[in-house]
Every structure is written in C-alpha cells, then in structure tokens.
Amino acid sequence: MRPLPFLLLAVLSLRADSTKDDTLRGTGSGAQAPAAVRSSTTPAATAGGGHRFVVRNGEVEVPVVVVRGTPHEMGRQLGQLMRAEISRLAPAAVAGFKQELKVDDATLDLAWATTAGYTDPRVLQQLVGLAEGSGQPVRLLQHVHCLPLLMPYSCSSIAAWGKATEDGHLYQTRNLDWSLRAGAHEFPVIVVYLPSDGLPHATPSFAGFIGAHCGMNAAGVVLSEIGDASAKEMPYNLHAPHFTAWFRTLLYDADTLSETLDLFGRIPPTKRYHFVFGDGRTDQRSVKIRAATGGGRARPEIDIWGDNDPSDEVAPKVLSCAVYHDEERGVFPALSADLGRLNGEKMIALANSIPIKGGSVMNAVFDATGLRLWVSYAGGDREAYQRPYVFLDLAKLDTDGDSKPDFAKRP
Numbered sequence: 001m002r003p004l005p006f007l008l009l010a011v012l013s014l015r016a017d018s019t020k021d022d023t024l025r026g027t028g029s030g031a032q033a034p035a036a037v038r039s040s041t042t043p044a045a046t047a048g049g050g051h052r053f054v055v056r057n058g059e060v061e062v063p064v065v066v067v068r069g070t071p072h073e074m075g076r077q078l079g080q081l082m083r084a085e086i087s088r089l090a091p092a093a094v095a096g097f098k099q100e101l102k103v104d105d106a107t108l109d110l111a112w113a114t115t116a117g118y119t120d121p122r123v124l125q126q127l128v129g130l131a132e133g134s135g136q137p138v139r140l141l142q143h144v145h146c147l148p149l150l151m152p153y154s155c156s157s158i159a160a161w162g163k164a165t166e167d168g169h170l171y172q173t174r175n176l177d178w179s180l181r182a183g184a185h186e187f188p189v190i191v192v193y194l195p196s197d198g199l200p201h202a203t204p205s206f207a208g209f210i211g212a213h214c215g216m217n218a219a220g221v222v223l224s225e226i227g228d229a230s231a232k233e234m235p236y237n238l239h240a241p242h243f244t245a246w247f248r249t250l251l252y253d254a255d256t257l258s259e260t261l262d263l264f265g266r267i268p269p270t271k272r273y274h275f276v277f278g279d280g281r282t283d284q285r286s287v288k289i290r291a292a293t294g295g296g297r298a299r300p301e302i303d304i305w306g307d308n309d310p311s312d313e314v315a316p317k318v319l320s321c322a323v324y325h326d327e328e329r330g331v332f333p334a335l336s337a338d339l340g341r342l343n344g345e346k347m348i349a350l351a352n353s354i355p356i357k358g359g360s361v362m363n364a365v366f367d368a369t370g371l372r373l374w375v376s377y378a379g380g381d382r383e384a385y386q387r388p389y390v391f392l393d394l395a396k397l398d399t400d401g402d403s404k405p406d407f408a409k410r411p
C-alpha cells in the first residue's frame with residue numbers, strides 16, 4: 001500500500017485538463033484467469049450488524065464489507081469497518097483533485113447542493129451514517145462524491161447469455177479505466193448491502209465511496225457504465241443525479257431488466273455515457289444504451305440496442321445473445337470465437353484483453369444468474385488486467401450464521 005504522502009503527490013499529478021483519450025489510451029492482452037481462488041466468509045470484524053472479511057487469491061486480498069439495516073445504519077457500519085482506509089484516502093484525494101481541477105470548497109459545495117436535490121434520499125442518509133462511522137466530516141465525503149461529476153473517465157463492458165454461454169448464465173463485465181495516479185485502487189472494498197427495505201445488492205468500490213460504478217442485485221439485475229465525455233465537454237450537467245447515485249437506486253428497486261429500463265427512462269444524464277444493463281434471472285438478457293446530453297443538444301438522446309441488432313453502432317459486428325461496448329478496442333473476434341463456450345474464466349480473459357493501459361483500475365465479471373462475482377484491482381506496479389481476480393459467491397453468503405443466504409430476495 002502506498003504511503004499517504006506519495007498518494008497525495010500522485011493525486012496532484014493528475015492532468016484534469018487532458019481529454020479522455022489523452023489520459024487513457026491503450027490496447028493489449030493481459031493475464032489469464034486464475035487457476036485457483038481461495039476465500040473465507042468468516043467475519044474478521046463486526047460493527048452494529050455489519051461484518052468485514054477478506055477474499056483472497058494468492059497474495060491478493062480484497063476486503064468485503066457486509067452491511068444491513070436502514071441507509072443510515074448501513075452507512076455507519078461501512079464507516080466503522082473501513083475507518084482506517086477512509087481516513088487515509090478521502091482527505092488526500094479531495095485535496096489533490098481540488099488543486100488539479102482548480103476548484104475550491106465553495107465550488108464543490110455548490111456542485112453537491114445542485115446534484116443532491118436530484119439524488120435518492122437513501123444515498124444521502126447513508127452518507128451521513130458513513131461520516132458518523134468513519135469520523136470524517138460529512139462535507140468532506142460530499143466532496144468525494146462530487147469528484148466523479150467533474151471528471152472524465154473511460155471504461156468498457158461485455159455481456160453474454162443464453163446460447164452464447166456454456167451454462168446459459170448471463171455474464172457481464174465492467175472495466176473501470178480511470179486514473180491510476182489517484183491511488184483509489186490501493187483502498188479497494190466490495191460492499192454488500194442488505195437493506196431493511198429494498199433488494200440486497202453488491203458493488204466493487206473504494207474506501208469512502210458509496211456510489212456504484214457497477215453492481216448486481218439479488219434479482220440478478222447487473223449494471224455497467226462507460227464514460228464517453230471528454231474534459232473538453234466540461235462543465236457537465238449537475239442538475240441531475242450522478243450515475244453512481246442512481247445506479248444505487250436501480251440496485252435497490254429494480255427486479256427485472258424491464259423495470260430497470262423504466263426507472264432509467266426517468267433520469268436525465270449528466271453527460272455522455274454508454275451503459276450495459278442486464279438481468280440474469282427474469283428477462284435473461286442484456287441491452288446496450290447510449291445516453292447523450294449537452295453539446296448543443298436540445299434534449300437528451302437515448303438509443304437502446306439488444307443483441308444482434310443491425311441498428312447497433314458496432315454493426316455489422318453484432319452477435320446473438322451478446323452485446324458489448326469496447327470503444328473499438330477489438331474484442332469482437334475473440335468474443336465471436338468463444339460464442340457458446342463463454343463462462344467466468346473466458347469473460348475474465350475478454351475483459352483483460354481490452355484494457356486502456358496506464359488506466360486499468362478495476363475489472364469485474366458478474367454472473368447475474370448464479371449471483372457470483374470476480375474482481376481484480378490494480379495494485380503496486382501492476383494494473384487490474386495484470387492481477388489475479390478474487391471470487392465471491394454471493395448466493396452462499398451467510399455472515400450472520402442463520403443458515404439462510406444473506407443475498408436473497410425477501411418475500
């Protein structure tokens with residue numbers, strides 16, 4: 001783990017005035033899926049109903065924090081169980097990005113006040129609990145959650161299901177290509193939310209961040225995002241919830257892909273994005289979405305493509321029982337070659353084959369039918385696509401020892 005002074009200096013080196021393509025560029029193939037994965041779901045720490053343990057693959061360890069109850073209770077538990085990591089990451093990250101983005105506290109206060117008016121109250125309540133549990137000022141954590149609103153980033157996603165996979169399960173990837181120099185990957189956490197009202201859901205995240213840049217819920221709904229807007233398109237629209245906040249709304253509330261799309265249709269985008277939304281249990285398919293706003297558009301433009309769609313922007317490189325957005329990094333030949341044989345290991349290999357080198361922060365593969373998750377974070381001098389993946393079987397999670405799965409839809 002990097003010492004704090006180095007992290008802060010590293011954060012300060014981020015060039016916020018670069019375009020997305022200048023900051024994040026590259027192609028290549030990476031490490032193969034791990035041959036063996038070891039994990040333990042025995043809680044190493046508890047706090048107010050929450051539990052913390054680690055999942056391992058060789059020397060790689062990623063903490064898993066399971067929280068339960070009301071949004072405020074879940075936030076407090078998460079803050080308590082990640083207190084040390086939050087205290088190291090959050091203040092340094094905000095200080096560094098403020099200097100590089102040339103913004104002050106008043107600017108971040110205004111950004112938060114603007115977007116908070118559109119944000120799910122459950123997220124706001126959890127943020128207060130996070131501050132109480134971590135001992136960090138709520139204003140600082142609000143500023144942490146402003147940063148994704150003000151910055152460009154890039155990603156990719158692939159989804160396959162039905163006849164495209166060896167077991168018929170729906171598998172979906174999410175590559176987070178962002179700033180390695182920010183150092184957030186040195187403070188990883190997989191958060192499993194067990195709300196007293198709403199669907200259990202899980203998201204690979206970072207210390208002090210309660211938004212979801214991807215995730216899956218107990219109904220098998222899985223969400224991935226790809227940022228399209230460059231820094232040249234700043235300032236972005238703040239009169240909307242950031243996608244990381246409304247992803248939490250969808251994970252709380254959407255039982256099916258159809259319901260996911262209905263809820264999505266009510267949310268204005270903050271900037272240009274692609275999304276891949278899937279449902280591994282009911283609708284049993286994924287769709288790709290292009291959502292664009294700004295740039296002189298009178299109103300947001302939304303396109304939704306299913307599998308094998310001749311109107312898809314990547315046509316004619318389309319396939320049955322698969323959708324993808326790889327920003328033209330060349331995944332189609334390998335994806336089509338493995339059609340019918342895709343599984344977790346092969347999806348890991350596909351995700352590893354299309355990183356943006358120099359920006360591969362996190363890769364995840366979700367089995368939205370079996371409720372399983374593989375995730376790799378960058379660490380040390382190796383990027384996510386070069387590192388082993390840890391594995392978490394959410395369907396078998398039982399941290400409270402009641403012999404009932406934690407991650408299950410409640411009647």
